[in-house]
Amino acid sequence: MLAFVVRRLGTMALTMLCLTLVVFFMVNLEPNLRKLSISQLDMRSSDEHIESWLQRNGYRDNFFIRYGRWLGVVQKQPNVNAEGQPVPRFSYCNEPAEPYYGGILQGDFGCSTKFKTTVAAKLFPALGATGILMFWVMATMVPIALLIGILAGMREGTRTDRSLSVASITTTATPEYVSGVIFTVIFASWLGWLNGSAASATGPGGITFSNFTLPVMTMAIYGIGYIARMTRASMVEVMTQQYIRTARLKGLSFSSVVVKHALRNALIAPFTVIMLQFPWLLTGVVIVEVMFRYQGFGYTLVEAAGNNDIDLLLGCSLVSVFVVLSTQLISDVGYAYLNPRIRVQ
Secondary structure, three states, X not given: OHHHHHHHHHHHHHHHHHHHHHHHHHHOXXXXXXXXXXXXXXXXXXHHHHHHHHHHOOXXXXXXXXXXXXXXXXXXXXXXXXXXXEEOOOHHXXXXXXXXXXXXXXXXXXXXXXXXXXXXXXXHHHHHHHHHHHHHHHHHHHHHHHHHHHHHHHOOXXXXXXXXXXXXXXXXXXXXXXXXXHHHHHHHHHOOOOOOOHHHOOOHXXXXXXXXXXXXXXXXXXXXXXXXXXXXXXXXXXXXXXXXXXXXXXXXOXXXXXXXXXXXXXXXXXXXXXXXXXXXXXXXXXXXXXXXXXXXXXXXXXXXXXXXXXXXXXXXXXXXXXXXXXXXXXXXXXXXXXXOOOOOO
């Protein structure tokens, strides 16, 4: 198992390197660089001023040199003012006015040209806010989904099974932006609980029903149906196994058979699905956080993309890749522990 984990960690590092290289290339295309320079200068800046700004800040250097600087394996060079003296590229990030190594490997994610601060100062509080949101989504979604799936699987073919299955399919077929609008209409227009609209929410610093509870409900309602369907299918398969019939013939109660014999094996497939919800939540928060103005990771990603904030975009991409690969590794290891028949060679 240890050798498997070490190999997977090496694969993760190589995958992150390749994906960040692709993202770095995409965000550093010429149109993006011009938009960035214009946002830092003036809309009426001439081509000469734009080109001068790009050269002065190192955006015209060799592509692999810039990528090496972002990684932290190539020295970053300061700017030079009119008097020929070295000055920091971005004063609001407290960069030294001398060559230095500062990149991802040193824990330096760069400077946010949109928010005029370091990427870490903007990204990690946003990740913390999204982490709180995702925790409550999972805490709401997983128990309800497992309960629905187990009940439906235990009563296969009954009215309860059909009703719960229809409800699960309906929630899964409803995207977040639709359910978000529906919840907003219900609680704002019909019940009047929002005192206006969700657009007035101020973010994680002022958590309200509109900018926190509604996003949790919106994201959980989709995942509940998907996990419940997988749990139901797994439960139905397990309940038809021979060892379940043997346990019933021994005189064990139905609840004892389900809890002691069926449940653990039935949870193997749903466990993988639950772990794969984390990458989905990262994409879901982009829509939901913007819709309800919850200032977390998704909201920050949209702000960075809309303002050509290159370093912040790269930081968001790195976090996304890390979360996806990490959850896949945890899923594989957990699957092996849940199912004794699986052994990692």
